[in-house]
Each structure stands twice: as structure tokens, then as C-alpha cells.
Amino acid sequence: MKRARIIYNPTSGREAIRRDLVDILDVYEEAGYETSAFATTPEPNSAMTEAKRAAEAGFELLVAAGGDGTINEVVNGIAPLDKRPMLAIIPAGTTNDYARALSIPREDPLAAAKVILKGKAAKMDIGQANDSYFINIAAGGSLSELTYSVPSKLKSMYGYLAYVVKGAEMLTSIKPMDIHVKYDDGEFNGKSAMFFLALTNSVGGFEQIVPDAKLDDGKFTLLIVKTTKFAEILNLITEVLMGKHINNPNLIYVKSEKVEVSSTKNDKIMINLDGEYGGDAPVTFTNHKQHIKIVANVDDISPDTLVAAPIKLLEK
Numbered sequence: 001m002k003r004a005r006i007i008y009n010p011t012s013g014r015e016a017i018r019r020d021l022v023d024i025l026d027v028y029e030e031a032g033y034e035t036s037a038f039a040t041t042p043e044p045n046s047a048m049t050e051a052k053r054a055a056e057a058g059f060e061l062l063v064a065a066g067g068d069g070t071i072n073e074v075v076n077g078i079a080p081l082d083k084r085p086m087l088a089i090i091p092a093g094t095t096n097d098y099a100r101a102l103s104i105p106r107e108d109p110l111a112a113a114k115v116i117l118k119g120k121a122a123k124m125d126i127g128q129a130n131d132s133y134f135i136n137i138a139a140g141g142s143l144s145e146l147t148y149s150v151p152s153k154l155k156s157m158y159g160y161l162a163y164v165v166k167g168a169e170m171l172t173s174i175k176p177m178d179i180h181v182k183y184d185d186g187e188f189n190g191k192s193a194m195f196f197l198a199l200t201n202s203v204g205g206f207e208q209i210v211p212d213a214k215l216d217d218g219k220f221t222l223l224i225v226k227t228t229k230f231a232e233i234l235n236l237i238t239e240v241l242m243g244k245h246i247n248n249p250n251l252i253y254v255k256s257e258k259v260e261v262s263s264t265k266n267d268k269i270m271i272n273l274d275g276e277y278g279g280d281a282p283v284t285f286t287n288h289k290q291h292i293k294i295v296a297n298v299d300d301i302s303p304d305t306l307v308a309a310p311i312k313l314l315e316k
Contacts, residue, residue, distance in 0.1 A: 004036075004063060005035075005050070005059045006065055007062060007063065012092035017066070027117065051076075051077025052077040060086060061088060062086070064088070066092050067096070071135060071274075072134060072273065072276065076132060084293075086294070086295065088116055088294070097200065101202040101305075105297075118298075122296045122308070125288065126199075128285065132273055136198070140261060140272065178267065179263060182260040184257055185254065188252055195261065197285055198210045210223075216308050220255070227250040
């Protein structure tokens with residue numbers, strides 16, 4: 001029998017995963033996996049270390065159960081390996097961007113586990129930033145600091161509203177950064193309030209920021225905000241909410257397999273990977289096309305977002 005290892009954050013989602021753990025184990029047993037569980041600890045990289053260990057021990061399926069941070073750690077544990085197990089996701093965080101992109105239920109851990117019983121997966125692109133990996137976004141600049149400046153307690157209590165309130169507070173204190181960004185078909189030199197790269201269409205709970213995102217085409221969607229003026233940024237945000245921002249003159253919006261970012265004045269540029277601090281520029285971002293097979297609610301995902309045909313798990 002194949003083996004599965006559930007790597008779960010016992011404090012995520014008001015401990016919902018812990019409450020449903022026995023039933024979740026039964027789901028993966030029903031799917032044909034001898035299943036065990038590992039609760040992450042406060043030690044640094046707990047989920048990443050266990051993911052690597054389980055993969056090297058020959059587990060065919062890893063289940064990342066927790067917020068986007070837990071999923072990111074599990075991916076970092078297996079992405080560098082030559083032989084990578086399939087990944088399933090049980091979301092229990094604040095925004096659960098990655099689960100949203102894969103149409104995985106975000107409010108019910110048991111329902112999320114049952115997605116595997118539908119028997120389909122997709123080969124998903126994975127991003128690399130220097131020596132670290134990410135699954136959804138990478139970003140830099142004052143506005144990008146929003147995602148890790150919101151206290152965890154506020155995220156748990158107020159969810160998306162916490163980001164809105166903090167964002168409004170930060171708009172008046174935007175600091176320009178002087179950056180050089182090189183991408184496949186060009187480059188940018190100048191002042192910017194933020195840049196980010198997206199692997200999916202779900203960014204901070206918004207699905208219209210990258211409306212044409214592909215999940216498996218080997219390319220990032222790169223956005224560079226070319227202004228630091230309050231009024232212009234406010235107008236850009238308004239257009240983002242309406243899905244009309246792509247042709248805004250203060251925005252570069254392109255597709256690229258590789259992106260290099262550096263400071264032109266030796267200023268510190270903090271890099272955000274999936275909502276967490278991921279080091280400082282200079283940084284080279286590389287897209288690993290269709291790098292990890294991930295269980296997804298494929299029938300509910302727009303066919304326009306997948307280049308390759310879904311994988312049927314029952315096929316040998």
C-alpha cells in the first residue's frame with residue numbers, strides 16, 4: 001500500500017485540523033494510502049524538515065495542512081529533490097490563496113481532504129528565489145510589506161479585513177525604492193512602490209489582480225508599480241478592484257520565466273515569499289514548470305488556467 005504523511009499545524013484555523021484529524025486520516029486511507037500524521041513544532045522549519053524526511057523515506061503523498069506558510073515550508077522541503085512525492089493541501093489559514101486557486105474548500109478541512117477522492121491532480125509551477133522556493137507570490141517594496149506587517153492575531157480574528165485596514169494605514173507612508181528589474185523581454189530602471197511575481201490568480205484574497213494567470217505554463221506574471229505618488233497609487237488600486245489595471249500607464253504587466261531584481265542605490269529591499277520574509281535583494285527568480293504534482297479540484301478550476309491535461313490518480 002502507498003503511504004501518506006499529513007504534516008499539520010496544530011494551531012492553524014482555531015485548531016480545526018486537530019479536531020478533524022481522525023476523520024481526515026480515514027479519507028486518505030479510503031483513497032488507498034497508509035496514512036500517518038506529524039504535528040509541526042515551534043522549531044524553525046519544522047514542516048520543511050519533516051517534508052524532506054518523509055519524501056526521502058519514500059512516502060508517495062504529503063498532505064500540507066495549515067496556512068500558506070505551512071504549505072510553503074512543505075514545498076521547500078521537497079522542491080529541491082530529484083524524486084518528489086505528490087502533494088495535497090488542507091487549508092486552515094487566513095486568506096488561503098493557494099487553496100483558492102486550486103478550488104479546494106477553505107472553510108472545512110474534512111471537505112478539503114476529500115478532494116483526493118475525486119482522483120485528479122495538476123502539475124503545478126513552483127517559483128525559486130535564490131535558494132528558497134515559493135508557491136504563490138514573491139514581492140518587494142513598501143506595499144508588499146503589508147502581508148507580514150499584519151499581526152497573526154489580527155489575521156486570525158479579522159481575516160481579510162485586517163489587510164484592508166493595515167493597507168489604508170500604509171498608503172500614506174510609502175517609500176520609493178530604486179530598482180533594476182530584468183525580465184525575459186525587457187528591463188526596468190527607476191523608482192517603484194512595489195513589484196511582485198504571481199504564480200496563480202489568487203493574491204491576498206483577490207482573484208482579479210492576475211486575471212490571465214496560468215498555473216502550469218512555466219511563466220510568472222510580473223507586475224511593477226512605476227509610481228510612488230499617493231493619488232496615482234490610489235487610482236491604480238481602484239482599477240485593480242475593478243479588474244481594469246493591466247493597461248494602466250503606471251504599471252508594467254508582463255509574463256516571464258526568469259526575473260532578476262537588484263537595488264540601484266544599495267538600499268535594502270526586503271523580499272516577501274508567500275507572505276513571509278524571504279531575504280533581501282539582489283535576487284534571481286526562476287520558474288520551475290510543472291514541478292510538483294498537486295491534488296486539485298480540477299473540475300471546478302477554469303480550463304483556461306491549465307496548459308497541460310489534468311492527471312488521473314487512478315492511472316498507472
